[in-house]
Amino acid sequence: MAHKSQRRSAMVLSGLVAVSLGLAACGSSDDGGGDADAGAGAATEIDCAPYEAFGELDGKKVKVYTSITAPEDEPHINSYKPFEACTGVEIEYEGSKEFEAQLPVRVKGGNAPDIAYLPQPGLLRTMVETGKVVEAPPEVVKNVEANMPDWKTYGEVDGKFYAAALGANVKSFVWYSPAAFEEKGYEIPTTWDELLTLTDKIATDDPDGKPWCAGIESGDATGWPATDWIEDVMLRTAGPETYDKWVNHEIPFNDPAVATAIAEVGKILKNPKYVNGGYGDVKTIASTSFQDAGLPLLDNGGCYMHRQASFYAANFPEGTNVAEDGDVWAFYLPAKDATTKPVLTGGEWVAAFADRPEVKAFQTYLSSVEWADERAKTCGLGGCVTANKNADPALVKNAVDKLSVEMLTDEASTSRVDGSDLMPGAVGSGTFWKGMTDWITGQDDKATLDFIENSWPKS
Known part of the structure; x- marks a missing residue:
């Protein structure tokens, strides 16, 4: 680790807010900053x-808890190396597939992490209601207002700002x-009707394959990929x-607008002629992990299409050419x-459960x-x-x-979280x-929407 006594290059600071990290001379090649790259030039x-x-922080630790697991975790861990090398702070990273279920348990039990990456602003509100989340420091607020103003409201609860995107x-x-x-x-479809027409054509052309493959198993978070389908539609x-x-x-x-959307999704995901390529019938979607779900795309027609986010690129095997003319690509x-x-977009929000100087410093770095x-x-695979x-x-650099x-x-895009x-x-x-x-696994549209509607908090 680099220490305060080590030589620092001259640089005019614009304050803690800027955290202006350059790439000039400082620590030695063994100070932890020399291999901060997982996929690009180091x-x-x-x-x-x-x-x-940030002051004297050598020997301090910050515990980070997140739903981001292998193989997507390594680029995150590597991105901390300049901060660790220069401050002496050790970042202890823990990723878990049971994050959403376990975080409230840990917080309630007095075992909260220093920082959690919350994949839902709704979960941020739930955590804030425990009284354990610390408001973001002024340095983070200023960074957010300068660097990501459109995302600020997602990190607010009852007028107070807690978490930067x-x-x-x-x-x-x-x-x-x-x-x-x-x-x-096959041509890339440009309308929803064209997508459905293509789906039906693939089912007719290839009785041994399926147009779509899908998987929604994700440990305690099982089901989330299916919610993305509903939201997109x-x-x-x-x-x-x-x-x-609807979101608010x-x-x-169970409004008719939502009923229309779930019925439209059902035209694909509940049709045994269209799914589940490489895995089995419709019900196998519930037991197929989201990480594995799209892999039959590589199996010469095991399936032809898989709806999933940009981050799915990291789940293809090492050596897969993800490119417009490669092994897999996306439209x-x-x-x-x-x-x-x-x-449809998503992200994570950085919430702190401690206000120690090293925690505030790491929050500030992540918002810079x-x-x-x-x-x-x-970044490696996307x-x-x-x-x-x-x-x-x-x-x-990554194509995806x-x-x-x-x-x-x-300019034609209209995005929603x-x-x-x-x-x-x-x-x-x-x-x-x-x-x-x-x-x-078989429940009908109406029962599904009624169940969710009846669960909505009354206050």
């Missing part, structure tokens, strides 16, 4: 001068095999204004017509341009887009991440997940 030397604003991902993707499409002469069939009313419970969960999940482009740029540099609008787009940035910045992430935690990461799992 920076062997780090300018540690900006970190002096971390990563951002695009969920409105359909993964496919370019080779399989080319062999069969709600944006397409009902429009963003009605979507917002200004219309009931935009089409809307009702080709002139509109609703985009410098961390966003470091995250891009450590899923490395951040919410930080001031990050250097030239550092985004570039595609995500293009989609998010398209994942609806279940915004709903109260009891619904968004509770009954919505369970209801969709039961729906996949």
Whole structure:
């Protein structure tokens, strides 16, 4: 670790808010900063001068708890290395597939982490209600206002700001095999009707394969990929204004607009002719892990399409060529017509359960341009887009991440954050997940929507 006594390069600081991390001379090659890259060119030397604003932190530890697990965790861990090398703080990273279920248990039991990456603003509200979440320090607020102002409201609860956005991902993707499409002469659909027509054609052309593969098993979070389907289709069939009313419970969960969306999703996920490529019948969707679900795309027609977010690129085996002319690629999940482009997004929010100096320092680093740029540099297989609008787009090298940035910045795009992430935690990461799992295994549309509606908190 680098210590305060080590040489620092001269640099004019713009304050703790800036946390201006450069790439000039400082620590030695064995100070932990020399291999901060998991997929791009490594920076062997780090300018540690900006970190002096954090004070003396050598030997301190910060415990981070998150739902981000292997293989997506390594780029995150590597992105902390400049901070660790220059401050002397050790970041203890723990990823868990049972994060959403276990975090409330740990907080209630007095075993809260220092920092948690919350994948739902609804869960943030639930955690804030425990009285254990610490308001974000002023330095983080200033970073958020400068770097990601559009995301600030998602980190607020009752007018107080608690959590800065971390990563951002695009969920409105359909993964496919370019080779399989080319062999069969299939064109990328540009409307929802074209997608359904293509689906039916694939089912007719290839009785041994299936048009779609899907999987919603995710430990205690089983069901969340099915909620993404509903949200994406709600944006397409009902429009963003009605979507917002649904998320805020200004219309009931069993409103006709939601019934239309679930019926439309059912045309694909509940049709045994269309799913579940490489795994079995419709019910196998509930027992197929989301990590494995899209792998039959590589199996020469095991399945032809898989709807999943940009971060899914990290789940393909090492050596998979993820590119427009590669082994797998992705296209935009089409809307009702080709002139509109609703985009479903997601992310994580950094909440602190401690206000020690080293925790505040790490929060500030994660809200800075410098961390966003470091995250891009450590990125391997994709899923490395951040919410930080001031990050250097030239550092985004991964093809899928570039595609995500293009989609998010398209003037025709209308983006909305994942609806279940915004709903109260009891619904968004509770009954919505369970209801969709039961729906996949046989429960009808009405019973599913009624169950979720009846679970909505009364106050």
